Amino acid sequence: MSATGILIVIILALSAYLVLGGADFGGGIWDLLAYGRTADDQRTLISRSIGPVWEANHVWLILALVATFSGFPQVYEEIGRGLAVPVAFALIGIVLRGAAYVYKSYGDGAAGPDHLWGRVFAVASAVTPYMLGVAAAGLATGRLDKGAGLLADPFAALTGGLALASTAFLAAVYLCHDAAKSAPGLVPIFRRRALGGAIVAGALALALLPSLPSGLDNHLGRAAPFIGISAAAGVATLILLWRREFRAARATAALAVATILWGWAAAQYPAIIIGHLTVDSASATPATLRATFAVLVAGLVLLAPGILYLFRVFSRTEP
Amino acid sequence: MLPEARAETAVSLAFHICFAVFGVGLPWLMLYVEDRAIRTGDPVWMGLARKWARAFAVLFAVGAVSGTVLSFEFGLLWPAFLGTYGGVLSLPFTLEAFAFLAEAVFLGLYLYGWKRLRPRTHWWTGVPVAIAGTFSALFIVTANAWMNVPTGIKERNGKVVSAEPLAPLTGPNAAPESLHMLIAALMCTGGVVASIYAIGMLRGRRDSYHRRGFAVGLVAVLVCAPLQLVIGDWSARVVEAKQPAKFAALEGLGHSQTHAPVTIGGYYDAKSGKLVDGLRIPDGLSILGHFNPSAKIRGLNVAAPQNRTPFITQVHLSFDLMVGVGTALIGLSALVALVAIRDRRRLGVWRLRHGKWWLRAAALTGPGAMAAMLAGWMVTELGRQPWIVYGRMRVSQAVTSSTDVGWWLGGTILLYCALAVALILILRRMATGGPVTTQPQPELVKVS
Ligand code: HDD
Numbered sequence A: 001m002s003a004t005g006i007l008i009v010i011i012l013a014l015s016a017y018l019v020l021g022g023a024d025f026g027g028g029i030w031d032l033l034a035y036g037r038t039a040d041d042q043r044t045l046i047s048r049s050i051g052p053v054w055e056a057n058h059v060w061l062i063l064a065l066v067a068t069f070s071g072f073p074q075v076y077e078e079i080g081r082g083l084a085v086p087v088a089f090a091l092i093g094i095v096l097r098g099a100a101y102v103y104k105s106y107g108d109g110a111a112g113p114d115h116l117w118g119r120v121f122a123v124a125s126a127v128t129p130y131m132l133g134v135a136a137a138g139l140a141t142g143r144l145d146k147g148a149g150l151l152a153d154p155f156a157a158l159t160g161g162l163a164l165a166s167t168a169f170l171a172a173v174y175l176c177h178d179a180a181k182s183a184p185g186l187v188p189i190f191r192r193r194a195l196g197g198a199i200v201a202g203a204l205a206l207a208l209l210p211s212l213p214s215g216l217d218n219h220l221g222r223a224a225p226f227i228g229i230s231a232a233a234g235v236a237t238l239i240l241l242w243r244r245e246f247r248a249a250r251a252t253a254a255l256a257v258a259t260i261l262w263g264w265a266a267a268q269y270p271a272i273i274i275g276h277l278t279v280d281s282a283s284a285t286p287a288t289l290r291a292t293f294a295v296l297v298a299g300l301v302l303l304a305p306g307i308l309y310l311f312r313v314f315s316r317t318e319p
Numbered sequence B: 001m002l003p004e005a006r007a008e009t010a011v012s013l014a015f016h017i018c019f020a021v022f023g024v025g026l027p028w029l030m031l032y033v034e035d036r037a038i039r040t041g042d043p044v045w046m047g048l049a050r051k052w053a054r055a056f057a058v059l060f061a062v063g064a065v066s067g068t069v070l071s072f073e074f075g076l077l078w079p080a081f082l083g084t085y086g087g088v089l090s091l092p093f094t095l096e097a098f099a100f101l102a103e104a105v106f107l108g109l110y111l112y113g114w115k116r117l118r119p120r121t122h123w124w125t126g127v128p129v130a131i132a133g134t135f136s137a138l139f140i141v142t143a144n145a146w147m148n149v150p151t152g153i154k155e156r157n158g159k160v161v162s163a164e165p166l167a168p169l170t171g172p173n174a175a176p177e178s179l180h181m182l183i184a185a186l187m188c189t190g191g192v193v194a195s196i197y198a199i200g201m202l203r204g205r206r207d208s209y210h211r212r213g214f215a216v217g218l219v220a221v222l223v224c225a226p227l228q229l230v231i232g233d234w235s236a237r238v239v240e241a242k243q244p245a246k247f248a249a250l251e252g253l254g255h256s257q258t259h260a261p262v263t264i265g266g267y268y269d270a271k272s273g274k275l276v277d278g279l280r281i282p283d284g285l286s287i288l289g290h291f292n293p294s295a296k297i298r299g300l301n302v303a304a305p306q307n308r309t310p311f312i313t314q315v316h317l318s319f320d321l322m323v324g325v326g327t328a329l330i331g332l333s334a335l336v337a338l339v340a341i342r343d344r345r346r347l348g349v350w351r352l353r354h355g356k357w358w359l360r361a362a363a364l365t366g367p368g369a370m371a372a373m374l375a376g377w378m379v380t381e382l383g384r385q386p387w388i389v390y391g392r393m394r395v396s397q398a399v400t401s402s403t404d405v406g407w408w409l410g411g412t413i414l415l416y417c418a419l420a421v422a423l424i425l426i427l428r429r430m431a432t433g434g435p436v437t438t439q440p441q442p443e444l445v446k447v448s
């Protein structure tokens, strides 16, 4: 009971990381790809939209990690042993992305030109989601022993690509909304990118379905509703983008991406690492599970008003 | 693999802790100066508040990403440790995660809300940042305390079969260790702030902006110094009771004895089981452990040879460094207090002296506190060897079998050195840039 509860909290925290933190990484990807006369303006918009909330967005990852090793310590052990390579690259990306972002924003050029840190920020932003996607493939296939080999695995390349495309898509949709408020000239650019991102992400998701490893496809029935919602939300996002209703598009885009994660979780439940560990075999002692679950729920309830306040204050336009 | 994995752990923890201390201490100082700014309407106080917030944004970000490295790294380097005992440490770490979440959420409001929020509301958003930072230090150190004195668990065949969730928070050394760290963080923050402004004043920038920044930092470090002695002494007595071999290593005591001495400096001679070439203070260790000069102190021989730390000299010298700095700071604290009280009788107001030698002494408090803090960690960590969880799991059982740790170590050192150099350049620019008065909001980028 508590074990499944903790698993749900982990999935929710990962979803929050994906749709909030993921969009921050996606912003970096568009920074990397910015071109044309307005490239500098695009980068400025991206930087501003990441500003106040990136730390808060980042902590969802920490929460998911901590809940994992509290509730399912052996899963953590297996990840540490088997997924070290993609995780290490993701970590380098996380460190460089975060540091480069503040160095660029606050450095005033004291530690090398801002555009240099801007480059570092952009490249690191693209590496991280890709590597996390690759690590996810390790959990879904149970191919943990392959070490660096996972980097060359075609299925892992697809999941990495899907993570990359989804975050870029999310960022583009959110940036449409921000641009509509503060830099209307940039709206068409990000709108085009959002549409393109949606199509690429959708195509990758479709390409994944037939190549699902055994273990995932047995329970595809359970995942079906989520896949359906994801597809519907994706289509709705396209329509909303087309009609320039960016506020609503943000919500449908986030839903489309988060439901992919939920569908995956549903398909492999109760396995946490396919072929290795399940919710029961990996869980900590009952007293620990109860205490962890209670703290997780209480903490989230306690902090919810603060989080909502943060988003409310920064959704108002600057006075 | 073991040496590389240890070195990697030490490098990444030491790097993280050098930023984390500001995450704990600086919010309290920012709250103080911003409160003064709001009460007096004085732009100098506001300038300090703004400047410190900018520095904090950078320090916090580096602390956050290096902390993320740590949480993954414990799994990567010591998989068996987390696989076996991760659940036992669930409460401190989960509470810790919520402290981070609270800190990050309100920090977003604090750093970017100068214009959007009313001044008092803005000040209030800093309060949870400070409280959460403090609690994050307390929680994480209780995890370390549990590794030193593991209580409240039952194991069968190497698997934990029952664990009291509260054990890490209520263990005998949880309170002294975590409070010691908290005070250390406040001392490091106060010291570094005082050092920066002292150096500025030595270079001739003696405006009220520098004088006030200097005073806030110096008072913080000097008020905490005596407190730290009390808690450090408490810590030492708990170590004596619960980790006798570590206590013996502090002073290189090979064999149990009464009237155990304290030695300043020197190195451990394994043959005689004594420290040699140091300055001896008779009965010192017996007093530290029991407040009694003739108390018997257990020597390293209480542990079987394979269960003793191989780093006795390092532990001892680190301990000397920490206590030496602590004592010197208490001395400075007393001196500054005496002179300030006398000056107050004469002038009727509280004033700090700003003479060259006072400033020079103050400039040393920051590096001194940081060195003492790192030395203290050497004492705890090296003194616990060869155990990762004292008496239960050896580091050699916990370590990863991966052969790539050497690469990982080299990469981390390069990356962290580069980040540290860049950060120092940025902070130096901020420190010499004078008050932030013209710049209304920490601007992200030069907006076109
Ligand atoms: C500004 C930093 C600072 C200062 C001035 C002191 N310490 Fe300290 N000490 C620390 C910073 C520190 C630390 C970094 O915070 C440690 C490492 C682990 C911990 O919990 O605290 C520590 C650990 C530590 C330990 C080991 C605890 C353990 O292994 O569980 C002892 C016995 C002392 N200290 C004792 C003292 C004494 C007697 C001091 C006398 C002045 C003193 N410390 C000053």
Ligand code: HEM
Binding pocket: B006, B007, B009, B010, B013, B014, B017, B078, B140, B141, B143, B144, B374, B377, B378, B381, B382, B384, B385, B387, B388, B395
């Ligand atoms: C922040 C300052 C800290 C410093 C400078 C530090 C330093 C060190 C050093 C030097 C080692 C290597 C010991 C050896 O040579 O064998 C080490 C190991 C280790 N430390 Fe710490 N430490 C710190 C804090 C912590 C904290 C807060 C924790 C846990 C919550 C921790 C857990 C560990 C672990 C798991 C190891 C590896 C196993 C071991 O050697 O015991 N350390 N640390």
Ligand code: HEM
Binding pocket: A055, A058, A059, A062, B016, B017, B019, B020, B021, B022, B023, B024, B059, B060, B061, B062, B063, B064, B065, B066, B067, B068, B069, B070, B071, B074, B100, B101, B103, B104, B133, B136, B137, B140, B141, B181
């Ligand atoms: C004495 C030891 C430690 C103290 C006092 C400490 C304190 C802090 C503080 C105050 C922060 C907030 C960021 C900042 O302001 O710099 C932070 C961040 C972090 N720390 Fe540590 N920490 C310690 C050791 C550790 C250890 C051993 C781990 C991992 C197991 C860890 C994991 C983290 C993580 C994941 C973050 C990022 C949270 C975020 O994104 O805001 N810390 N730490």
